[in-house]
Amino acid sequence: xxxxxxxxxxxxxxxxxxxxxxxxxxxxxxxxxxxxxxxxxxxxxxxxxxxxxxxxxxxxxxxxxxxxxxxxxxxxxxxxxxxxxxxxxxxxxxxxxxxxxxxxxxxxxxxxxxxxxxxxxxxxxxxxxxxxxxxxxxxxxxxxxxxxxxxxxxxxxxxxxxxxxxxxxxxxxxxxxxxxxxxxxxxxxxxxxxxxxxxxxxxxxxxxxxxxxxxxxxxxxxxxxxxxxxxxxxxxxxxxxxxxxxxxxxxxxxxxxxxxxxxxxxxxxxxxxxxxxxxxxxxxxxxxxxxxxxxxxxxxxxxxxxxxxxxxxxxxxxxxxxxxxxxxxxxxxxxxxxxxxx
Ligand SMILES: NC(=O)c1ccc[n+]([C@@H]2O[C@H](COP(=O)([O-])OP(=O)(O)OC[C@H]3O[C@@H](n4cnc5c(N)ncnc54)[C@H](O)[C@@H]3O)[C@@H](O)[C@H]2O)c1
Numbered sequence: 178x179x180x181x182x183x184x185x186x187x188x189x190x191x192x193x194x195x196x197x198x199x200x201x202x203x204x205x206x207x208x209x210x211x212x213x214x215x216x217x218x219x220x221x222x223x224x225x226x227x228x229x230x231x232x233x234x235x236x237x238x239x240x241x242x243x244x245x246x247x248x249x250x251x252x253x254x255x256x257x258x259x260x261x262x263x264x265x266x267x268x269x270x271x272x273x274x275x276x277x278x279x280x281x282x283x284x285x286x287x288x289x290x291x292x293x294x295x296x297x298x299x300x301x302x303x304x305x306x307x308x309x310x311x312x313x314x315x316x317x318x319x320x321x322x323x324x325x326x327x328x329x330x331x332x333x334x335x336x337x338x339x340x341x342x343x344x345x346x347x348x349x350x351x352x353x354x355x356x357x358x359x360x361x362x363x364x365x366x367x368x369x370x371x372x373x374x375x376x377x378x379x380x381x382x383x384x385x386x387x388x389x390x391x392x393x394x395x396x397x398x399x400x401x402x403x404x405x406x407x408x409x410x411x412x413x414x415x416x417x418x419x420x421x422x423x424x425x426x427x428x429x430x431x432x433x434x435x436x437x438x439x440x441x442x443x444x445x446x447x448x449x450x451x452x453x454x455x456x457x458x459x460x461x462x463x464x465x466x467x468x469x470x471x472x473x474x475x476x477x478x479x480x481x482x483x484x485x486x487x488x489x490x491x492x493x494x495x496x497x498x499x500x501x502x503x504x505x506x507x508x509x510x511x512x513x514x515x516x517x518x519x
Contacts, residue, residue, distance in 0.1 A: 185260025187217030238282035272341035279345035299361030317343035321478035329484035370434035374411030400473030402442035405480040409435035410503035434483020437500040
């Protein structure tokens, strides 16, 4: 049995990844490390609790002693690194913790892995040759795009992060790159667009829209609502990570995106239409009435859109969900979640 260290799995993407990965690979023992910050919830992983190949450890990726202990205790043979501070608004209010977790935490994990797996630069210890470090990153490292639909982020797009969040993720990507170049370490990076789906934290756009609708409260939309994001259903991201972890080329970066560009206004329009049908308001008015424009986010990137040609052509990845199919599943999941709590 091979032990793989997964970090940040009590959060949104990690907690969708773990059940998928556990079921697909019966030969893996998954060690899950998460600090359980405000963003991590153990109930996200409830379905895995009784699985003997799943182990949860509460701890900080910045704690070197703990990381060394975990590598030794479980003889870690691979890392998939999700843990991060991930909310742009929080990074504007409190950037320090983003640098601490996203930059220093990534460095600590990577450095411990390098020393545990390798004898010296470019020489892996006997038996450890296949060990791989997969860093989960974001398309936000590339900055913002023009409105020209042909303008897309590729793996060659120069980094130009605009928020403390994206700058901290860009920094962590650079540290990974340096360990490939300097030590010949077997690392891969995936830069993904905006995810949506079950288990996302209440603070993010789509859960906020649904929550506010159900509470009959104003739905806050930044600026003119015309900022564009490229939306990917979370399970399609998980499948892309699986593919890159197992078949990606050492030292390479792969962009993952759903070719589903939407403005924030289109998102809110779609969700309110679905809710109008599935869960009509008592006054029979549309939820659209609740849309309220609020002061724009500082440094708000205008448009993100991914060119996923590389992962599609080289590794055969395809998104299974379109936005129209994924958003229905998502709304159904949150309707159940929020109803249960009301
Ligand atoms: N959500 C998206 O749309 C998106 C898109 C592209 C890339 N990403 C990247 O994917 C990864 C996961 O994102 P997410 O949306 O699931 O984030 P999330 O905020 O939902 O979860 C992050 C998890 O990391 C944990 N964590 C935070 N600091 C930690 C620390 N110091 N030590 C250990 N654990 C810690 C939290 O407790 C939480 O469980 C991040 O690296 C993020 O940058 C996210």
